[in-house]
Amino acid sequence: MNTITVEALRAWSSDGLQWLLKRPRQVIFAVAVAALVTAKMRHASARRERRKRWAKIGKDVVVLHGFPRGRLTPNTSPFVIKLETYLRLAKITYVFDDAEPIGPKGQSPWITLNGEEIADSQLVMEALAKKYDKNLTSWLPKEEQAIALAFNLMMTEHITWGLRVWRYVIDRGEQLRKCSKLDSLSEYIVYSLFPYIMKRRTWVQGMGRHKEKEVEEMLRQDIAALSHYLGRKPFLMGDRPCEVDCTLFGYTSQILWNYNGSPYVKMVREDYPNLEAHHNRMRTLLYPDWDELCLGAAGE
Structure with a gap:
């Protein structure tokens, strides 16, 4: 058998x-x-399991989800720095988590708050402003609120794409790789795949269709407009920082620290130095732990 x-x-x-x-x-x-x-x-x-862990952090504590900390800046994304700066300026309790940097809309940053997921840095700020009564622009006259909104959109919808052209198309992710702490797979994605993907996206958006010098001149006009409006004021809209200062800080942080070799470093440092002064002012005010955040990411 x-x-x-x-x-x-x-x-x-x-x-x-x-x-x-x-x-x-x-x-x-x-x-x-x-x-x-x-x-x-x-x-x-x-x-x-991640959501269970986040739920245990505490009621009304914002969990800020973003890309891992950078070597030279708390983050290599202007949007993540923008939102984290707003949380600090508004004195909203939060914790940072990079376990799941991409949110439900395929963007970074995003937040979870009391089990709710909210994506897009601007929508997050608006939602938090309502919940915590932290509208940091409400003290401005309506005309100046409109100016702040226009500057915010200029940075997030125009300067963003110009900087992406330099970071991914011209530099091909080299500086991003140097200022990030990445594992081998992530480094391969940033160094090899992102330039290809972002080149296509910038072409579809339109900024990538222009010559390098044309893009540079477009951004020079944007940066000059910010500098001229800032003038000798401590902050963009006057004596007090507001949401648009968080956005500006997010972009100057990238240019000054993570865009070595780009023409925009010279613009901010030499041609329009009041923007660097604004950056330093915001950093001193809101990031006493800047070096600790960056050194921790670098493993030093």
Whole structure:
């Protein structure tokens, strides 16, 4: 009986192997599907565990999700620095977490607050302003609120794309790689894939269709407008910092620290030095732990 069973098993195994060998595509497809399903299950499980951990942090504590800390700045994204600066300026309790930097809208940063997920830095700031009564521009006359909004949009919708052209198309992610602390896979993505992806995105958006000098001149006009309006004031809208100062600080942080070799460093430091003075003022006011944040990311 045992002999028959063993022989039957051998025959079945041989026939099964022959069947598999004759259908390599089907086998590869089945293995790939199984691997994908397993990966998705693990991802979903890890995602649930992260949310359980965030829920234990405390009621009304903002969990700020963003890219990992940078070597020279608290973050290599102007949007993450913008939002973190707002949280500090508004004195809203928060913790930083880089376990899941990309949010539900495919953007970074985003937040979780009491189990709710809110994405897009500007929408987050508006939501927090309502919840905590922290509208930092409400003291301005309506006309100046409109100016602040226009400057904010100029930076986030125009300067952003010009800087992306330099970072990803011209520099091909070299400076980003140097000022980030990345594992080998992330470094490969930043150094090899992002330039290709962002080049296509800048082309679709329109900024990538212009020559390098044309983009540089466009951004010079934007930077000059910010500098001229700032003038000798301590902050963009007067004696008190507001939301638009958080945005400006996010961009000057990138230019001054993470864009070495770009023409924009000279613009801010030499041509429009009041913008660097504004950066230093905001940094002194809100980031006494700047060096600790950066050195911790660099592992020093």
